[in-house]
Amino acid sequence: MGPEADLLDQTPDGRRAVAIYDLAELQQLDDECRAAAAGLGLDVPEVVFHLAPAERIYDIAARGLPGRYPHWRFGQDYERMKLDHDHGRSRIYELVLNTKPYQAYLLEGNSWVAQLLVMAHVYGHCWFFANNGLFRPTDRKFLLRVRAGADRIEDYCRRHGRSEVEDFVDAVQAIAHHAPSRLVATPRGGPPSVPVADRYADLFPDETAAAAERHREERAAWAERVPKEPEPDLLGFLMGHGPRLADWQRDVISIIREEAAYFFPQRRTKIANEGFAVWVHSQIVQALQLGTGEFVEYNRLNAGIGQPHPFSVNPYNLGYELWREVERIYDHPTSDERERFPGAGEISGRERVLELAATCDDASLVAAFLTPEVCDRCQLYAWKAEGATRLRCTSREADEIRRALVNQLSHLSVPRIEIVDADAFRAGGLWLVHRHEGVGLDAQYAANTLPHVASLWGRRVYLETVAVADDGSTTPLWFSCAPGDETAEAHTTEPEG
Amino acid sequence: MTVLKDPGVFHDDGERDRRRNHDRIRAQIAGQLRERIGDEELITAGPERRIRVPVKGQREWRFVFDRGRQEGVGQSDQIGEGDAVDFGPQPGGEGEGQGGEGGGGEVTYEVELDMDEVEQHLFEQLGLPRLAPRGRQEAEADTIFFDDRARKGPLLDKKATLRANLRRNASAGRVGIGDFDREDARYLTWREQSRPVSQAVVFLVMDVSGSMGQFHKRIARLFFWWATRFLRRRYTTTEIVFIAHHTEAIECDEQQFFTRVESGGTRCSAAYELLLDIQRKRYPVADWNIFVAHCSDGDNWDDDNERLVGLLGETAAVANLVGYCQIDRSTRYHWSADHLLGVLRKAEVPGVVCCSVSSDTGIWGALKTIFAPDESDMREGALV
Numbered sequence: 001m002g003p004e005a006d007l008l009d010q011t012p013d014g015r016r017a018v019a020i021y022d023l024a025e026l027q028q029l030d031d032e033c034r035a036a037a038a039g040l041g042l043d044v045p046e047v048v049f050h051l052a053p054a055e056r057i058y059d060i061a062a063r064g065l066p067g068r069y070p071h072w073r074f075g076q077d078y079e080r081m082k083l084d085h086d087h088g089r090s091r092i093y094e095l096v097l098n099t100k101p102y103q104a105y106l107l108e109g110n111s112w113v114a115q116l117l118v119m120a121h122v123y124g125h126c127w128f129f130a131n132n133g134l135f136r137p138t139d140r141k142f143l144l145r146v147r148a149g150a151d152r153i154e155d156y157c158r159r160h161g162r163s164e165v166e167d168f169v170d171a172v173q174a175i176a177h178h179a180p181s182r183l184v185a186t187p188r189g190g191p192p193s194v195p196v197a198d199r200y201a202d203l204f205p206d207e208t209a210a211a212a213e214r215h216r217e218e219r220a221a222w223a224e225r226v227p228k229e230p231e232p233d234l235l236g237f238l239m240g241h242g243p244r245l246a247d248w249q250r251d252v253i254s255i256i257r258e259e260a261a262y263f264f265p266q267r268r269t270k271i272a273n274e275g276f277a278v279w280v281h282s283q284i285v286q287a288l289q290l291g292t293g294e295f296v297e298y299n300r301l302n303a304g305i306g307q308p309h310p311f312s313v314n315p316y317n318l319g320y321e322l323w324r325e326v327e328r329i330y331d332h333p334t335s336d337e338r339e340r341f342p343g344a345g346e347i348s349g350r351e352r353v354l355e356l357a358a359t360c361d362d363a364s365l366v367a368a369f370l371t372p373e374v375c376d377r378c379q380l381y382a383w384k385a386e387g388a389t390r391l392r393c394t395s396r397e398a399d400e401i402r403r404a405l406v407n408q409l410s411h412l413s414v415p416r417i418e419i420v421d422a423d424a425f426r427a428g429g430l431w432l433v434h435r436h437e438g439v440g441l442d443a444q445y446a447a448n449t450l451p452h453v454a455s456l457w458g459r460r461v462y463l464e465t466v467a468v469a470d471d472g473s474t475t476p477l478w479f480s481c482a483p484g485d486e487t488a489e490a491h492t493t494e495p496e497g
Numbered sequence: 498m499t500v501l502k503d504p505g506v507f508h509d510d511g512e513r514d515r516r517r518n519h520d521r522i523r524a525q526i527a528g529q530l531r532e533r534i535g536d537e538e539l540i541t542a543g544p545e546r547r548i549r550v551p552v553k554g555q556r557e558w559r560f561v562f563d564r565g566r567q568e569g570v571g572q573s574d575q576i577g578e579g580d581a582v583d584f585g586p587q588p589g590g591e592g593e594g595q596g597g598e599g600g601g602g603e604v605t606y607e608v609e610l611d612m613d614e615v616e617q618h619l620f621e622q623l624g625l626p627r628l629a630p631r632g633r634q635e636a637e638a639d640t641i642f643f644d645d646r647a648r649k650g651p652l653l654d655k656k657a658t659l660r661a662n663l664r665r666n667a668s669a670g671r672v673g674i675g676d677f678d679r680e681d682a683r684y685l686t687w688r689e690q691s692r693p694v695s696q697a698v699v700f701l702v703m704d705v706s707g708s709m710g711q712f713h714k715r716i717a718r719l720f721f722w723w724a725t726r727f728l729r730r731r732y733t734t735t736e737i738v739f740i741a742h743h744t745e746a747i748e749c750d751e752q753q754f755f756t757r758v759e760s761g762g763t764r765c766s767a768a769y770e771l772l773l774d775i776q777r778k779r780y781p782v783a784d785w786n787i788f789v790a791h792c793s794d795g796d797n798w799d800d801d802n803e804r805l806v807g808l809l810g811e812t813a814a815v816a817n818l819v820g821y822c823q824i825d826r827s828t829r830y831h832w833s834a835d836h837l838l839g840v841l842r843k844a845e846v847p848g849v850v851c852c853s854v855s856s857d858t859g860i861w862g863a864l865k866t867i868f869a870p871d872e873s874d875m876r877e878g879a880l881v
Contacts, residue, residue: 177559
């Protein structure tokens with residue numbers, strides 16, 4: 001079933017919603033969108049829209065970026081997404097690339113109204129990309145690097161065999177998200193500082209000598225220690241220090257690490273970015289003054305986008321409500337809000353939205369603006385899992401929901417794991433620590449992921465984490481494995497070499 | 498600013514990755530296809546049709562939180578404080594990152610195959626056994642693909658060589674092309690698609706007598722349909738002779754063979770008389786590898802059995818292999834002396850392989866028994 005059929009089936013009152021349009025008309029629509037955005041005071045950047053068939057769009061969606069390196073996983077993701085699309089379970093509405101110029105894709109066969117909505121929405125994203133500080137480090141000529149990286153990996157496949165390269169890529173991808181934000185400066189501690197000379201040192205010659213000796217030892221230990229400080233950038237460290245890696249393998253790591261860095265700000269601003277794009281497209285569509293039939297279609301599409309997710313949060317829905325709340329607070333603050341939000345009632349809501357969109361990420365936006373009203377409108381509730389297939393609603397209070405959501409948004413489902421020692425037991429072992437904050441790791445996943453790390457490091461690796469009991473108490477837990485092991489072994493006592 | 502039409506060409510990356518994924522899970526796919534070997538959807542699919550096969554997705558291992566203790570936020574007005582809810586095996590807590598960067602668990606999805614791939618997966622384990630180089634060695638040139646690079650060889654790939662030189666210079670800290678070395682040279686190299694040069698003829702013999710009910714006919718036709726698909730695909734120089742029989746046997750063309758409706762008693766010996774006659778006239782043993790596959794409900798005239806066993810022995814003496822496949826709903830009486838299978842089992846004619854089919858899914862087993870490749874063939878012919 002093609003996309004046309006899909007839309008025709010769902011059209012209310014049986015009218016044809018699939019308007020026949022040509023490129024010129026789309027171009028005109030684009031011009032109108034831009035004019036409307038300018039009228040709203042949004043300085044939207046240049047965007048190139050590609051009208052493409054579903055196969056092409058899902059192909060890019062599966063690999064995240066066009067022209068990415070060859071890998072079986074992209075084939076699997078494509079077929080999963082395409083199946084959902086063909087069965088009408090999900091649809092991609094927008095696909096935007098944060099490059100210069102910005103590139104976006106329009107699905108062939110979508111109704112005229114759907115194309116309008118996507119264009120207006122994309123302009124929201126592009127404004128966000130262009131103005132939000134988190135995206136400042138993004139290289140906007142990144143696609144060229146992606147293509148060049150793909151060519152090199154293709155070349156490695158020819159030289160070293162496709163299976164070997166693919167297995168290596170699998171191992172690297174397994175830990176690709178364990179990279180620190182580029183915006184957070186990692187502390188670089190120096191050597192232990194020299195003790196300050198003591199006026200009375202001469203009175204205690206033995207103690208002074210012992211202190212000096214201790215200091216020398218600490219310095220010597222520090223000089224030998226690798227890494228100097230716990231290292232959260234797993235791929236970066238392996239690329240630099242992996243003792244068994246060939247040059248092509250280091251290159252593959254660098255390619256995948258860079259691509260993960262491209263996606264990182266997008267992962268951190270999913271709610272803010274989508275919400276902002278909905279905020280922008282609603283205003284553009286309002287400014288364009290649609291006919292009744294078109295407006296019905298627009299509302300139907302909008303309702304689909306904003307559908308609540310029962311066990312997670314729909315970023316379009318929550319994001320839009322958050323931005324509306326920002327606008328409301330600054331335009332019509334209560335006396336309490338006047339105190340809590342500096343500038344409320346003085347600067348306009350729109351102005352404040354644009355200011356915040358340029359600086360916030362999801363966690364900060366939610367922390368500041370998830371009010372009880374927003375929780376109500378989005379029907380939010382906080383849950384805690386009880387086993388793998390059951391969850392319990394712990395609260396419907398805004399404070400508790402906010403705490404749970406901010407917590408989730410600050411780790412983005414990636415546990416914090418750091419390399420603390422690259423010469424464990426003086427035998428070149430790699431020692432990793434999970435900074436747990438009361439939630440342990442999924443044991444099955446940990447036992448199957450650690451072998452990937454071992455294969456990259458080329459020697460034995462250890463992972464220190466915790467097992468959490470039902471009452472919330474934690475006991476230490478270790479995993480270890482050598483290169484070539486199928487799965488890692490779990491230990492309840494600390495491994496000794 | 499600009500709206501462009503996607504050119505829609507030059508993007509074979511997706512197709513390449515899909516094929517690669519299918520290759521990795523080919524055991525799963527082949528297993529699913531074998532289950533569906535009697536499925537009309539497969540038989541009626543034209544070259545354009547695509548078949549969907551459910552498979553288990555491969556897990557992506559990551560360090561993830563203990564899902565049994567995770568916290569999260571959801572959206573619902575149905576769930577009150579303190580309520581417990583069951584959800585699927587995957588919790589919703591995982592935020593799907595933009596561009597398919599989300600984590601994945603074990604999910605069942607469907608892969609899409611065209612008929613070419615379907616046959617490739619299905620026939621991977623089949624072959625013609627004991628094929629000997631016989632006959633005029635038809636010098637059919639093997640298909641050659643120049644799609645690889647090597648460090649040695651006769652055909653220099655200049656572009657790849659320049660690239661290698663640039664790369665080596667760069668790693669030595671020099672910029673630009675120059676200072677060529679043996680090490681830089683890259684050569685085009687090729688893959689050959691091997692095709693057996695030996696000639697073979699396959700006799701497909703089908704019982705069309707009155708005792709063959711709808712069920713028997715269906716299985717026999719499915720069996721022969723797949724057999725011809727397989728033979729045509731794997732061996733371009735293989736000839737196929739179609740023989741239908743009841744009390745009499747006739748040679749017919751492919752279309753008649755599959756659509757024929759007949760009735761009457763069964764005298765299997767008639768088929769082998771005709772077969773041997775054709776073989777003597779057109780396919781001398783010195784030039785041809787000879788294979789026979791015969792499907793019947795096993796209901797042969799009693800007084801014909803002795804003659805049949807004799808003829809079978811004669812056929813087996815000239816043929817590389819004679820495969821007999823008995824079709825019956827129940828397997829209980831297969832070995833009784835009333836049925837051909839029992840008779841053949843008792844006679845123990847060397848060179849005759851027997852099997853039985855009692856359901857659609859059994860067809861695969863029969864194909865595998867009769868078209869079982871030799872050990873050495875298995876290794877070479879692994880990829881069709």
